[in-house]
Amino acid sequence: xxxxxxxxxxxxVGSLPRPQDVSDMLLAKENETLxxxxxxxxxxxxxxADVVRQQVDAGVDIVSDGEMSKSGYSTYVTERLHGxxxxxERKMPRDLEMYLAFAQRVAAQGEAPQVRRxxxxxxISIKDEAPLRKDLANMAAALDAAGAAEGFMxxxxxxxxxxxxxxxxxxxxDAYLDVLCEMMRPEYxxxxxxxxxxxxxCPDLAMTRHSIHKDKSDAEFLAVAERNIEVLNxxxxxxxxxxARLHLCWGNYEGPHVCDIALDTIYxxxxxxxxxxxxxxxxxxxxxxxxxxxxxRGLPEDKVLIPGVIDSVSNFVEHPPxxxxxxxxxxxxxxxxxxLAGGDCGFGTFAGFGRVDSEIVxxxxxxxxxxxxxxxxxxx
Numbered sequence: 001x002x003x004x005x006x007x008x009x010x011x012x013v014g015s016l017p018r019p020q021d022v023s024d025m026l027l028a029k030e031n032e033t034l035x036x037x038x039x040x041x042x043x044x045x046x047x048x049a050d051v052v053r054q055q056v057d058a059g060v061d062i063v064s065d066g067e068m069s070k071s072g073y074s075t076y077v078t079e080r081l082h083g084x085x086x087x088x089e090r091k092m093p094r095d096l097e098m099y100l101a102f103a104q105r106v107a108a109q110g111e112a113p114q115v116r117r118x119x120x121x122x123x124i125s126i127k128d129e130a131p132l133r134k135d136l137a138n139m140a141a142a143l144d145a146a147g148a149a150e151g152f153m154x155x156x157x158x159x160x161x162x163x164x165x166x167x168x169x170x171x172x173x174d175a176y177l178d179v180l181c182e183m184m185r186p187e188y189x190x191x192x193x194x195x196x197x198x199x200x201x202c203p204d205l206a207m208t209r210h211s212i213h214k215d216k217s218d219a220e221f222l223a224v225a226e227r228n229i230e231v232l233n234x235x236x237x238x239x240x241x242x243x244a245r246l247h248l249c250w251g252n253y254e255g256p257h258v259c260d261i262a263l264d265t266i267y268x269x270x271x272x273x274x275x276x277x278x279x280x281x282x283x284x285x286x287x288x289x290x291x292x293x294x295x296x297r298g299l300p301e302d303k304v305l306i307p308g309v310i311d312s313v314s315n316f317v318e319h320p321p322x323x324x325x326x327x328x329x330x331x332x333x334x335x336x337x338x339x340l341a342g343g344d345c346g347f348g349t350f351a352g353f354g355r356v357d358s359e360i361v362x363x364x365x366x367x368x369x370x371x372x373x374x375x376x377x378x379x380x
Contacts, residue, residue: 001197001242001276002062002150003304005337007376008327009061010369011306013247013279014154014199015073015346016055016066017358022047026071026351029079030116044069045138052142052151058362059369061149062197062340065139069131071351072115073201074156074164080131081183083124088117088166093207093251094214094259102255115350119168124179132187136194152197152245155187158235159204159228163212177227181235192239199245199279200236204228205270207251210259218265225269233274245277245306246270250287252345254313254355257286264293271300281344282307283318283326291329299334308344309371310364313355317363323371328378336379341372 002009018026025043028034051066070076078084096103135153143151156164158180167176191198205225213221236244248270250260263280270278281287291307299305309326310318323341331339347361348354356364 001245003337003340006380008331008336008339008341008372008379009149010059010341010365010372011062011152012060012064012343012365012368013308013312013346014064014067014152014201015348016051016064017348017354017356017361018066018068018351019047022068023352026069030071041134044134045141048138049142049145052139052148053146054362055365056146056148058365060365062152063143063146063148063150064152064154064199065135065142067154067346067348069135069138072164073154073346073349074160075115075117076131077156077161077184078118078165080126080128080187081124082127083120083122083169084118084165085121086116086118088119090117091212091214093255094210095256098258099256117164119166120170120176121168123169124183126183126186132190136190136196139196140194150197152199153191154199154201155184155191157200157202157204157228158184158231159225160201162228163204163208174227177231181231185235185237188235189238192243197243197245198239199247200232200275201247202228202232202273203247203249203251205248205266206261207249209261211251214259218261221261222266222269225266226272229269229273233272236274239274241274241276241302244275245279246273246275247279247345249281249345252312252349257284260286263287263290264297267293267297271303276302277304277306277340279306279342280308282330283309283311283344284313291333294330294333299338304338304340305330305334306340306342309341310343310368312343312345312347315356315360317360318367318371320367320370320374323367324374324378327372327375331375331379341368341375343368
């Protein structure tokens, strides 16, 4: 993982707005109405090249493929693995239950993702390795063409797969997680072998507390999170810690978030994860104050931070001095060489869905880069 002793590097969480033709292709594939695989592949080659170039042009150092080829950051696994079919019931987060009129308005306006969440209904096995190979090839070509400093690729963690694709087949949740560990291990290792940093998306460590685990106690939830970390670490056995980063979040939706579990409560469990870098929400109004957790508890010597310093659900473009202020706050606590500037969450977590206008996304990334430059001037 690229770190710097000269300036603050910039990155983001991974997913970016997909052009309409890309979203149309992805939804056609998911609905099994895609008629031309060649056209789909060509569309993805072009989309990845464009999105990497746009990130570099905006000043982002460590870039992704924008998750162009994935209909959802977790649900994409059903294309690659056997054992999933149909759709599953959604459980409303507890905060939206408290503000039901707001939740109903959001649903009526079509402001919720429509991607299927196919449960596990049979034995899981590898279905198709081609999508991953194509993703890696597209990313390699785009990085070379754009001259990016470094690339990363997102992958779903076993815990978040178990959330979006609930178990209806294996005798226990532990057995299901163990299988997911073994089935995802080759993907993780292939991303590393391709020379990319791997980002494990782990909203299961925070978001699921007020959704599927909303009736549990904090202690019961922490036991679930600790088990998910244990499985994730096992799946990363052959990936060095410094080649991996973990994204933690409380749900990438504009809502009350009054039931979010505190970062301080999950801190000890999260720090047991193998990945060197921890990406987390630190810009939105519900979690911007939690820099104090690091001021009070410090940071293990083997970890670095990627705090979100731009919001992912607001069309406000952050002012660079504010971005710099946020970066410096963390740098002053853990050291300037241990901070990369990032975003709160993805800007396009599901195909055809995103709260932030696509042009504004790149304005926000530009503000991120400008703010990092201001912070670098202050810190060096």
